[in-house]
Amino acid sequence: DAKTTQPPSMDCAEGRAANLPCNHSTISGNEYVYWYRQIHSQGPQYIIHGLKNNETNEMASLIITEDRKSSTLILPHATLRDTAVYYCIVRVQIQGGSEKLVFGKGMKLTVNP
Amino acid sequence: GAGVSQSPSNKVTEKGKDVELRCDPISGHTALYWYRQSLGQGLEFLIYFQGNSAPDKSGLPSDRFSAERTGGSVSTLTIQRTQQEDSAVYLCASSRRDRGYGYTFGSGTRLTVV
Numbered sequence: 430d431a432k433t434t435q436p437p438s439m440d441c442a443e444g445r446a447a448n449l450p451c452n453h454s455t456i457s458g459n460e461y462v463y464w465y466r467q468i469h470s471q472g473p474q475y476i477i478h479g480l481k482n483n484e485t486n487e488m489a490s491l492i493i494t495e496d497r498k499s500s501t502l503i504l505p506h507a508t509l510r511d512t513a514v515y516y517c518i519v520r521v522q523i524q525g526g527s528e529k530l531v532f533g534k535g536m537k538l539t540v541n542p
Numbered sequence: 543g544a545g546v547s548q549s550p551s552n553k554v555t556e557k558g559k560d561v562e563l564r565c566d567p568i569s570g571h572t573a574l575y576w577y578r579q580s581l582g583q584g585l586e587f588l589i590y591f592q593g594n595s596a597p598d599k600s601g602l603p604s605d606r607f608s609a610e611r612t613g614g615s616v617s618t619l620t621i622q623r624t625q626q627e628d629s630a631v632y633l634c635a636s637s638r639r640d641r642g643y644g645y646t647f648g649s650g651t652r653l654t655v656v
Contacts, residue, residue, distance in 0.1 A: 463644065472546075472633050472647035473585070516584075529575065529598070530635075530645060532585035 432456065432519040435536040441507045443542050449502040451517030456497050461520045463530065464491065464502045466513040466538075473516065473532075476502065507540045514538075544568075546648035548634050554654045555624055563619040563651045567636030575637075575645065576609055576619050578630040585633065591617065624655045 434452045441447040453462060461480050465473040477484055477491045479500070484491045490503040504511055514535040521531055547566040555561050567574050576588040587601040591611040602608070606624075611617040621628055631652050635645040 465647075472635075472649050475644035475646065478644055529587045529590055529601070530585075531587065532577075534584050 432460075432521065432531060433462075433517045433533055435515070435517050435533065437534065438537040438539070440539050440541055441504075441511075443509060443540050444506055447504040447507040447511065447538060447540070449504075449515050449517075449536060449538065450499065451501070452499045453517070453519050454498040456519055458497075462491070462493060462497075462500050463518045463520055464489070465516045465518065465532075466511075467516070467535070468510075468513045476515075478520075507538075509540050509542065512538060512540045546634055546636050546646050548632075548648035548651050550651055551649065552652045552654075554656060557626060557655055558623055560620065560622045561624055561653065563621075563632050563653070565617045565619070565634030565636075565648060567615065567617070567634070568646055569615075571636035571638055571646075572614065573637040573645075574611055574617050575635045576617070577633045577635065579633060579650070580630045588619070588632075621653075624653075626655045629653055629655045 432453055432455055461478050463478040464476040466476055467473045477486055477489050479491045479493050493500045514537050516532050516535040518530050521529055549564045572593045574591040577585040579585050589609045590598040606622045609619045631650040633647055633650045635647040637645040
């Protein structure tokens with residue numbers, strides 16, 4: 430019951446920008462978009478999150494469309510170490526105050542030399 | 543500590559035995575989550591703790607699974623009468639309760655039931 434859809438895979442050349450798309454057309458007004466990545470055999474690593482404004486940190490930039498139905502994670506200068514499965518996630522608030530991150534299948538980004 | 547700590551990192555157990563997996567969240571993080579990830583699959587939500595509130599157990603796959611969180615800090619996930627389909631990586635994450643904060647995951651416990 431993931432609320433996001435991502436392409437299954439993407440390739441990118443080392444040193445180029447990697448633009449990772451995500452659709453979340455049913456997102457609610459108070460739900461944040463989170464991006465995580467998982468490198469083989471490790472726990473997921475937080476990258477960035479946003480609500481409606483574009484965000485930038487030392488790892489990446491997050492561009493959210495004005496209608497909030499889609500977003501793009503941008504890795505400005507991809508390196509071989511950025512090869513990982515990237516998860517776009519909507520933080521779901523459940524009735525009663527509980528909440529959870531619902532992970533979909535993610536998107537495998539392969540950075541090629 | 544600086545991160546979420548899980549132990550053991552690897553556990554091999556015989557079918558039918560009980561196992562306990564431990565999670566030490568980041569100090570001050572009031573929210574704690576357990577997920578599991580089977581080989582080649584995405585993450586599956588198991589349980590959520592928030593402060594002193596009753597936990598959200600909606601993701602636990604069967605009554606063989608239980609979890610507790612003592613003193614609002616350390617959490618233990620217990621699997622009774624383990625089955626081969628329980629083999630997976632069990633991941634713990636913690637977060638500040640404030641909305642808009644990321645979750646920090648531990649490195650997981652790889653459970654193998656033989």
